Amino acid sequence: MKAILFDLDGVLYTGENAIEGAADVINWCVDEAVPHLFLTNTTSRPRAALVDKLAGFSIVTNPDDFLTPALAATQWLSNNINGKIALFIPDATRDEFADFEQCEDNAEQGAQAVIVGDLGEAWNFKMLNRAFRLLMNNPDTKLIALGMTRYWRAQDGLRLDAAPFVKALEHASGREAIVLGKPSKEFYSSALDRLGCDASETIMIGDDIRGDIEASQRAGIRGLLVTTGKFQQTDLEQGIKPFDVIDSIADLPAWWASHS
């Protein structure tokens, strides 16, 4: 094994609290010169803010260490879309799309792409319906999902992520979303490209049995599940077999040593 992909939420931290030992593990990774990349579906923060957030946990990174759905989406839009886009994403990440012409805030037609991220409590019926109308008013409008995470663990318990809302739009419009983020295989392929490593020499460490483990293993990467974050015992009863399971990221260096 040569390289590591890290999920963030639930692996390095939960909400605003660091997972014990996370900073030491990232330092270990840097000291040992292990190629690594942080792979997150977070759309509530741009990469620069992720750097700041990790710095708050004494984890030193730079924006190039992250692959986010927003980054993958801007790449995809540059190659595939000529026209206006409509964003249904948190304000914090709107700047990442500043190079693209955007529909007016209340527009119900005229978008070449409808882009959906995790809006959380900002979702309301009017907004979801506007995304639906944008799709229905032009059969060529693309539905872009910034990841298909089903849920995550917040301070007060599990919370819906982007996928349930994307599914609602797919169901109503009869259109299939283009997924730029986990669990898409292309997202993992582009992570491997950025690392310059083969799937067979890379592990993905995450707390999501589907988005992190099943999806990375579909791309030929070994999935290492941690039992922190959103992990629940029933995750292991769904027919998905992680390459291995460890209690927490703190156990990674020892695990790595015994598997190298």
Ligand SMILES: [Mg+2]
């Ligand atoms: Mg996670």
